[in-house]
Amino acid sequence: MSKQVSQKRSRALQRREDIAGYSFMLPSLLFFVGFVVIPMVICIWLSLTNSNMHTKGGGDFIGLMNFINLAKDKVFLDALKNTFVIVFVSVPTVTAFSLWVASAIYKLKMPVLSAFRCIFYLPVVTGSVAVTVVWKWIFDNYTGILNSVLKATGTIDSNINWLGDEKYALWCIILILFTTSVGQPIVLYVSALGNVDASLVEAAEVDGATDLQAFWKIKWPQIMPTTLYILVITTINSFQCFALIQLLTQGGSGTQTVMYYIYYTAFKLTEQSGHFGYANAMGVILAIFIGILSAVQMRLAKEK
Amino acid sequence: MKKLLAMLLIGAMTISTVACGGSDAPAAEETPAETGAAQEAPAETAEEEAPAAEEAATETEAGGDAASAITLWTYPIGKWGDEATVKGLTDAFTAQTGIAVNVEFLAYADGDDKVNTAITAGQAPDVIMEGPERLVANWGANGYMVDLSDMLDDTDKSEIQAAPLTACTAPGGEIYEYPLVMTAHCMAVNLDAFKEAGADQYLDLETHTWTTDDFIKAVEALYAHYNDTVAAVYCAGQGGDQGTRALVNNLYGGSYTDADHTAYTWNSPENVKALEQLKSMDGIAFDASLAGGDEIVKFYQGILKMAFCWNIAQQLDPNSAGTGSGLTVTGQEIEFMSFPSQTGESQLQGGIWGFGIFDNGDAARIEASKQFIKYMADSAATVDAVKAANYFAVRSTAEGTDLTGIWADNEIMNEYQVLMPQLGDYYQVTPGWAGQRTAWWTMLQQIGSGMDVTEALTQYEGEANAAAAE
Numbered sequence: 001m002s003k004q005v006s007q008k009r010s011r012a013l014q015r016r017e018d019i020a021g022y023s024f025m026l027p028s029l030l031f032f033v034g035f036v037v038i039p040m041v042i043c044i045w046l047s048l049t050n051s052n053m054h055t056k057g058g059g060d061f062i063g064l065m066n067f068i069n070l071a072k073d074k075v076f077l078d079a080l081k082n083t084f085v086i087v088f089v090s091v092p093t094v095t096a097f098s099l100w101v102a103s104a105i106y107k108l109k110m111p112v113l114s115a116f117r118c119i120f121y122l123p124v125v126t127g128s129v130a131v132t133v134v135w136k137w138i139f140d141n142y143t144g145i146l147n148s149v150l151k152a153t154g155t156i157d158s159n160i161n162w163l164g165d166e167k168y169a170l171w172c173i174i175l176i177l178f179t180t181s182v183g184q185p186i187v188l189y190v191s192a193l194g195n196v197d198a199s200l201v202e203a204a205e206v207d208g209a210t211d212l213q214a215f216w217k218i219k220w221p222q223i224m225p226t227t228l229y230i231l232v233i234t235t236i237n238s239f240q241c242f243a244l245i246q247l248l249t250q251g252g253s254g255t256q257t258v259m260y261y262i263y264y265t266a267f268k269l270t271e272q273s274g275h276f277g278y279a280n281a282m283g284v285i286l287a288i289f290i291g292i293l294s295a296v297q298m299r300l301a302k303e304k
Numbered sequence: 305m306k307k308l309l310a311m312l313l314i315g316a317m318t319i320s321t322v323a324c325g326g327s328d329a330p331a332a333e334e335t336p337a338e339t340g341a342a343q344e345a346p347a348e349t350a351e352e353e354a355p356a357a358e359e360a361a362t363e364t365e366a367g368g369d370a371a372s373a374i375t376l377w378t379y380p381i382g383k384w385g386d387e388a389t390v391k392g393l394t395d396a397f398t399a400q401t402g403i404a405v406n407v408e409f410l411a412y413a414d415g416d417d418k419v420n421t422a423i424t425a426g427q428a429p430d431v432i433m434e435g436p437e438r439l440v441a442n443w444g445a446n447g448y449m450v451d452l453s454d455m456l457d458d459t460d461k462s463e464i465q466a467a468p469l470t471a472c473t474a475p476g477g478e479i480y481e482y483p484l485v486m487t488a489h490c491m492a493v494n495l496d497a498f499k500e501a502g503a504d505q506y507l508d509l510e511t512h513t514w515t516t517d518d519f520i521k522a523v524e525a526l527y528a529h530y531n532d533t534v535a536a537v538y539c540a541g542q543g544g545d546q547g548t549r550a551l552v553n554n555l556y557g558g559s560y561t562d563a564d565h566t567a568y569t570w571n572s573p574e575n576v577k578a579l580e581q582l583k584s585m586d587g588i589a590f591d592a593s594l595a596g597g598d599e600i601v602k603f604y605q606g607i608l609k610m611a612f613c614w615n616i617a618q619q620l621d622p623n624s625a626g627t628g629s630g631l632t633v634t635g636q637e638i639e640f641m642s643f644p645s646q647t648g649e650s651q652l653q654g655g656i657w658g659f660g661i662f663d664n665g666d667a668a669r670i671e672a673s674k675q676f677i678k679y680m681a682d683s684a685a686t687v688d689a690v691k692a693a694n695y696f697a698v699r700s701t702a703e704g705t706d707l708t709g710i711w712a713d714n715e716i717m718n719e720y721q722v723l724m725p726q727l728g729d730y731y732q733v734t735p736g737w738a739g740q741r742t743a744w745w746t747m748l749q750q751i752g753s754g755m756d757v758t759e760a761l762t763q764y765e766g767e768a769n770a771a772a773a774e
Contacts, residue, residue, distance in 0.1 A: 053424045054446050141593050142533075142607045164540065164593030166753055250541045252749050253592045264742075267417040271442070271739045271774050 040287075047281040050274030059277055066274070066281035076282065079256040082170060083286075086257065087238040087293070089174050094181045094234050095227065101182070102189030103215070117187055124183035132247040135176045139163050166254035173244050173255055181237060185230040192226035193219065228301040232294050239290050258286050370672035373404040378433040379415055381485075381657045382617045382694035389692050396688075397679050403672045412543055416738070423448055428662035430673045436471040436481050437732035439660035444480030445735075450661040450670055451478040452677070460682060463699040468656045471730040483658035484681045485695035488723045489546045490652060491643055492614040494606065496636040498522065501529035501609075508648070512641050512722055516555050519644035520585070526609050527587030535610035536591040536599055537582055539748035542741040544596010546653040547612035548748060552578045554643040554650045561731040568740060568768040570747075571761040579757045590752025606632045614640060615655065616720045617694040629716055642723055651728030657693060696724070739771030 047066055051059030070076050105116045123131055138146050139162035147159045162168045196219045204214045242259040249255040251264060265272070266279035376394070383389040387409065394405040408429065410418060416438070422428045428448065432439065443449050456479060461469065464483060472481035490512075498504040503525040506518035514522070526534040537548055549560055558574030561567065582588050594602065596613035603611035604623035611618075619640045620629050630638045643650045659681060661673040680689040686702040687710050696717075697707040711717035734740075747764035751757055 053420060139593075141591065142602060143605075161589075161591065161593050164591050164749075164752075169592075249592075250595075252540055252746065267420055268742070269739055270420050271736055271771060273774055 043280045043283050046277050047284045049277045051276040051280075052272075052274050053270055053276065059274065062274070062277070066278050067285070069278070070281055070285065075256060076258070076261060079258045079261045082255060083239060083241070083257045083259075085170065086174055086177065086241055087235060090177055090181065090238040091231060091234045094178060094185060095230055098182050098185030098189050098230065101186050102193055106190045106193040113190065117190065120186045121183040123180045128180065128243045129247065131180060132176065132244060136163070136248060139172055163248055164253055169249055169253035169255045173241070173248065176244055177238065177241055181234055185234065188226050188230060189223065192223040196222045224301055228298060231297045231301070235293050235297065236290055239286060258282055262286070369668060370403060370675055371666065371668040372402065372672075373406060374430040374669055374672045374676060375406045375408065376431045376433070376676070377408045377410055377419065377429040379410050379412060381433060383692040384433060385409055393680070393685070393688060393692060396685060397676060400679065401675055403675060405676065419443070423662070428664060430661060430664065430669050431676055432660050432662065433657065435656050435732065436730070437737050439481040439658075440472055440474055441733040441735065441737050443662070444474055444478065444660070448662055449480040450663045451480065452482050452661065452674070453477070453479045455482060455674060455678065463701050465698055467654070467727065467730060468698040471654075471656050471733060472658060481658045481660045482677045482681050483656055483698040484686070485658070485690050485693040486654060486656045486698050487615050487617070487695040488652040488727045489550060489615045489655055490640050490723055491547065491551070492603065492611045492619070492638050492640050494603070494609045494632060494636050495639045497526070497606070497609040501526045507639065507641065509639060511648070512639070513648040513650070514641060514644050515648045516644045516646050520581070523585050523587040530609070533589040533608070534587040535608055535612065536589050536594050536602070537748055537752070538594035538596060538599040538613070539590060539592050539745040539752065540595040540598065542745055544599065544613035545741055545744055546655070547596060547614070549744070550643045550650070550653045551612050552582070554645040555581060557646060561734045563729070565731050565734040567772060568734065568765055570765040570768065571758070576757050576761060579751055579761070583751060583757065590748055592749045592752060604632050606634050606636055616640070616717065619716055619720065620694055640720065640723070642726055650726050652723060652726045654727045654730045655695070656698065656730065657695070658698070734772060736768065736771030736774060739774070740768035743767040743771070
């Protein structure tokens with residue numbers, strides 16, 4: 001009898017805790033559903049329609065026609081290629097550079113370490129418009145400091161149109177993206193390296209392990225979760241590169257990316273029939289690629 | 305106690321959620337303003353005004369059939385992009401009619417996106433100020449605008465010049481824009497730099513015209529002197545593309561569209577010759593890092609010796625910097641010029657600006673908007689409205705007020721009138737206008753990157769005509 005009462009009370013307590021827990025989650029859940037899940041479903045639905053701003057409702061269902069047209073759209077294919085170039089160059093370099101810097105600074109004294117963290121984090125917290133404007137000045141074709149320095153040192157004879165030449169523009173974008181992307185990974189790696197069990201490293205060193213071996217066998221496995229997180233967020237950020245393109249080249253000079261083309265199709269190509277549906281189809285493809293790449297990264301990291 | 309605390313927390317969370325949800329209504333008005341980072345300041349203004357505007361806009365004056373408040377979105381047309389100037393104009397209107405005007409300032413970089421977003425969300429402004437290529441050929445043609453034909457009687461039609469009125473009229477006869485001002489877009493030269501290079505001999509400063517041969521010789525002389533780029537065929541985006549269009553079309557007499565404004569005619573021998581000529585000139589760069597506004601900055605700084613993106617508003621206040629009419633930042637003299645052509649007589653690109661009303665389905669707000677337009681474009685107050693734009697009035701008189709002499713005391717404006725007879729066809733109402741603009745600057749980029757001119761013209765004219773056929 002008393003056992004039953006105790007079980008009942010326990011269940012009541014559990015229920016009360018559940019209710020309290022879900023209640024605390026409710027606001028976030030509402031926002032998540034309202035601003036992530038529902039738009040995602042709408043996006044997938046609209047990608048199967050010819051929706052545009054001039055017709056009421058969601059447009060007519062046209063099946064996979066938007067996706068078929070995308071496969072034949074030269075601008076989209078160029079944008080996809082550029083996006084992959086950005087991702088495949090940016091993700092490894094950001095990760096490797098962040099790890100290198102973090103390894104070099106994480107043992108420094110706190111004030112020095114804080115100063116380094118501030119320096120590397122500054123581009124992240126500075127508004128992307130401000131950062132981009134400064135880079136625009138640096139790359140300026142006529143009065144940019146980069147051309148001035150290169151000319152003064154005899155590296156180049158005449159000015160290079162960094163943002164107006166297809167040979168250089170995409171690499172300039174990648175460079176800027178790199179500077180704005182390394183801040184957070186460095187801070188994360190500094191924290192992760194600081195949490196590595198020092199006794200294990202010392203034991204390895206006592207056993208004669210070199211610095212490289214200690215890093216590769218002891219530290220690297222322990223910071224793997226951080227690496228995985230950095231890989232995934234850097235991949236997503238690189239896929240979604242938009243502001244730099246919008247502010248610097250507007251998709252010209254061979255810098256068209258999928259994100260910018262989505263925006264352009266949705267908001268600039270308003271005369272094109274079914275432009276909302278077409279833009280949403282691009283969004284779906286981008287999401288699929290991000291999902292696949294993130295899954296591959298997680299799988300590889302897990303195996304490691 | 306714990307229970308009470310939990311209930312209180314739940315209550316607080318529910319209220320906060322509801323409160324957040326409740327703010328969605330005014331936020332809908334803000335949505336378009338949030339689409340562009342470059343518009344932070346105007347967006348903030350709109351944010352502050354939006355709830356009041358929405359509240360007021362739904363109210364109707366007791367006993368009247370006009371709403372007590374309307375919203376106006378304006379592009380930066382001269383000082384119509386300046387908050388203090390526009391406030392002076394709208395305050396005067398409010399004092400006379402009792403109708404409040406809530407203004408949002410748009411930029412050309414992302415203004416269209418904001419308007420399109422607002423239309424899609426059912427939150428378009430009541431009144432918008434821009435040109436026929438947007439109000440008539442785009443939003444009007446898609447059924448978003450109110451036909452203003454009833455605002456123009458025979459007297460109005462006789463007072464307004466035929467060309468702008470035609471441009472503001474849709475093929476079906478609906479008038480989607482009530483025109484206020486007009487100008488001819490031109491180019492400019494740095495006269496001091498020209499003199500230094502001995503290139504001023506090729507300029508006719510009486511008529512402000514020059515021939516294609518003179519232009520070529522001037523560029524050669526400038527390049528020989530400065531050994532650097534002296535002018536840029538800017539093509540980073542669509543901003544200021546009227547300049548590159550006029551340059552290419554005028555050099556050898558090419559055209560941009562057909563006379564009926566139904567198709568784009570870029571791929572002509574004249575345009576091929578013009579682009580090949582420009583491409584072959586050492587002093588001219590096809591610059592994909594500059595748009596029209598950037599080119600003006602470089603010209604104003606004295607780096608470029610010519611600007612293809614120019615008009616009277618720039619001549620009066622170069623780069624909107626307030627450093628003196630007709631002067632670069634270093635005080636060098638700027639002369640406005642017609643675009644070069646074989647005969648010297650060019651077809652200049654017209655600019656027409658006026659007001660349109662979005663059909664928001666509210667008769668009271670439409671009526672109030674019409675009162676606003678009547679006040680600004682056809683009353684004694686039109687003088688101030690025109691002067692704020694820094695352009696020329698499209699009409700001779702407004703309700704008895706003579707508009708022909710409003711710039712009599714301004715030497716530069718008077719001198720600029722010499723270009724007005726060269727005003728060419730207003731072809732910006734051709735279908736597919738918004739889409740073809742991207743094709744144009746992308747084509748210039750490709751030519752600059754080495755693509756064959758004929759091949760580029762063929763490909764991108766095809767894209768433009770495909771946009772027209774949509």
